[in-house]
Amino acid sequence: MTKNEQAAKARKRKHAIMITLLIIVFILFILPFILVLINVFKDQADITANPLALIGEHGFTTKNFPEAMRKMDFLNVFKNSLIITTCATILTILVSAMASFVIVRNGKWKACAILFALMIASMVIPFQVLMVPLVSVYGGVFGILNHRWLLILLHTGFSVSMATFMFHGAIHSNIPLELEEAALIDGCSRWQTFWKIVFPLLKPTIATVAIIDAMAFWNDYLLPSLVLTDKELYTIPIATQAFYGTYSTDIGLVMAALLLAMLPILILYLFLQKYIVAGVTSGAVKG
């Protein structure tokens, strides 16, 4: 056997070991989801008797779903989450891209420098420091809790720093100044230059910001739970929490509710996983 063959054989063995390991870890990783999936089709007695059996003694049932959907008001809750996530994500992208444009191109202006420095510094503030004053100001002083648009604005406010920072980097290193100057000479105002030239060129960063923020808004629990106390306005995480509080003993229903709560984003992931993985990576590495 030549040296090369030996090396190839060693590499093959190494790969085989790694694949086995990866498969084992992968199964452990998705085991909780599999357990939910097999128990969601059983009735309460079967789950209690044996949560590990593939099919319960009383057979396969789908009755948990309609009941959980009704009790959780799933369609309404899903709609709320969708509206809030979509609006907040779009708003974050628009206001952050605009702000970063003036900050990059006029970095010497005092207002720009101060705003940017404050934004960077604010990123280390944990939400716990702001939650009491937020409730106190918007609940106590203004009395405007329980409005969807307030949550949308607050979501945007919390994510604007990070998003501005990312757009700042993108404009700074990827958008040539000559392009803007050319547009200016051709008679574009700054406003037109931004929307017609700069903004379209920011597409990759827009995608990254959209993915990161949409996931954060969709899954956020604490802020929405403080702002929205009206059952009609609940988002998926709040509804899940409330549902568990009320029906935790009916484990079949809980399984269905949990699966429903996970399903939308898992389905989305099935189609967009390449973009989501790429977006999250570039967001984390730059941030």
Add this chain to the structure above:
Amino acid sequence: MQRNTMAYKSRQFLTFAGPALILFCMTIIVPFIYGLYLTFTSWDGVSAEKPFVGVANYVSAFKDAYFWAAVGRTIIYSIFAVILVNLVAFLLAYMVTSGVRGQNFFRAGFFIPNLIGGIVLGYVWKFVFNRAFVAIGNKITGGETPSLLSTTGGAMFCLILVSVWQYAGYMMLIYVAGFMSVSDSLKEAAMIDGCTPSQAMRNVTIPLMRTSFTTCIFLSITRCFVVYDVNLSLTKGEPFFSSVMAAMHVYNKAFTYKDYGTGQAEALILFIICAIIGITQVYVSKKGEVEA
């Protein structure tokens, strides 16, 4: 066109940065300053009056044994969680960049827990611990096994386990990016110079990945330190308050016991501890970074 006048500058600034500025102020700046003010009052959350009490809230925060117990617990939890998250993430990243078949599939798969919010994940695992693991335990021992979540040490262990599971996939992606940024030619050069693969890993790849380590450790520390969602759904602080983390304590202090002033003072202390740890860590690890 006057490009240097104050009027032009402010109009430009306000047109582009105005919306961001307003939102940033209304969610971060105003509440932050107002929060500072609240720590000097004894507001009960209902009345319009906010009596001024000086530093009394800070005194009671420093005397609050439950708060410091929660902070201590959070530090222990964070140490274990951060080390394990990064260890698991690094090993996973190593395996999914080694050129094995289906590595993209595995990358996408390990990331799945990050897609789902902490509340839902906590309840999923609560089911696993309370039902599935108990069933397995019963089968092995033949008797009644208690759930890990109902024992004081166990709840903490569960919380760490779930956090590792939750964050490892995300940190893995950052380490993957780190592995990919180290060019193969450097590793090959080291091997030609007589390094074994593990030496090349230790002396070439890992030092060049310092940035990834800095990012991952920073992200995992700052996330673990204010863990709340999973804490709430998985253990709810039980049994006997043995798994109440700092963030949950602050929440309960303010919103459950209506002691807003002390709660806010404790939140501020938490923020300062968190900021000191985070900044020290970034400073220390930045110092050791090398470039190829």
